[in-house]
Amino acid sequence: MMDSLQEHLTLSKDRKAHWGMVYERNALHSVSWYREHLDTSLRMLAESGVPLDAAIMDVGGGHSTLVDDLLQQGYSNLTVLDLADAALFAARRRLGPSSARVTWIAGDVLWIPFEKGRLAVWHDRAVFHFLTHAEERAAYLRQMLHALQPGGHAILATFGPEGPTRCSGLDTCRYDATSLSETFGPDFVLRDSVIEIHKTPAGNQQQFLYCRLQRR
Numbered sequence: 001m002m003d004s005l006q007e008h009l010t011l012s013k014d015r016k017a018h019w020g021m022v023y024e025r026n027a028l029h030s031v032s033w034y035r036e037h038l039d040t041s042l043r044m045l046a047e048s049g050v051p052l053d054a055a056i057m058d059v060g061g062g063h064s065t066l067v068d069d070l071l072q073q074g075y076s077n078l079t080v081l082d083l084a085d086a087a088l089f090a091a092r093r094r095l096g097p098s099s100a101r102v103t104w105i106a107g108d109v110l111w112i113p114f115e116k117g118r119l120a121v122w123h124d125r126a127v128f129h130f131l132t133h134a135e136e137r138a139a140y141l142r143q144m145l146h147a148l149q150p151g152g153h154a155i156l157a158t159f160g161p162e163g164p165t166r167c168s169g170l171d172t173c174r175y176d177a178t179s180l181s182e183t184f185g186p187d188f189v190l191r192d193s194v195i196e197i198h199k200t201p202a203g204n205q206q207q208f209l210y211c212r213l214q215r216r
């Protein structure tokens, strides 16, 4: 049980240290989750129909190119949040002067204070499936419900039912569309889901599930 503030802070520091080490030890384009473009996320975002000035946050965005593609498509209200300073630094450096058009936050999604109801879109690829404790998932859901406006969209990519059970030295949970949707509960309606096989830079295959849930 995560029953004290101290324990919460310790877990958060451990997570930050772990991911810092992962980025330190691996070349950026060799990490297993790397993809040149997050095509399925981009498609689901387009289908959500949010306007170009909608507030969009990439939670655990790392050094993903999603933000580059969104800027290029004209989205103007973008935030990238990640625990790992090295990943944010790499993304900012890649974007160059355009990085000034993005809000960058170094922090833990389970813990950082969010402005209530600001977000139209919460995007998470490959973060939620690392939450293997019910308390962590409950904290994540509380954070999402606080930050996401009614009618807002959560685009979530996790390992699928036949995806890996471990990644980057951590245990993971696997989901199908029904179990993921049930995990987020009655505040959300499942609008879309798709299974995708991700080919890692090392040539292995990982099964991912992408879902778009809409807050009621």
Ligand SMILES: C[S@@+](CC[C@H](N)C(=O)[O-])C[C@H]1O[C@@H](n2cnc3c(N)ncnc32)[C@H](O)[C@@H]1O
Pocket (backbone or CB within 6 Å): 015, 019, 020, 033, 034, 035, 059, 060, 061, 062, 063, 064, 065, 081, 082, 083, 084, 087, 107, 108, 109, 110, 124, 125, 126, 127, 130
């Ligand atoms: C597997 S990587 C995925 C990165 C990116 N979403 C992508 O698809 O390329 C997971 C990322 O989540 C970040 N992360 C893990 N736990 C987090 C947390 N509790 N809060 C914020 N970021 C977190 C890690 O630092 C890492 O960058």
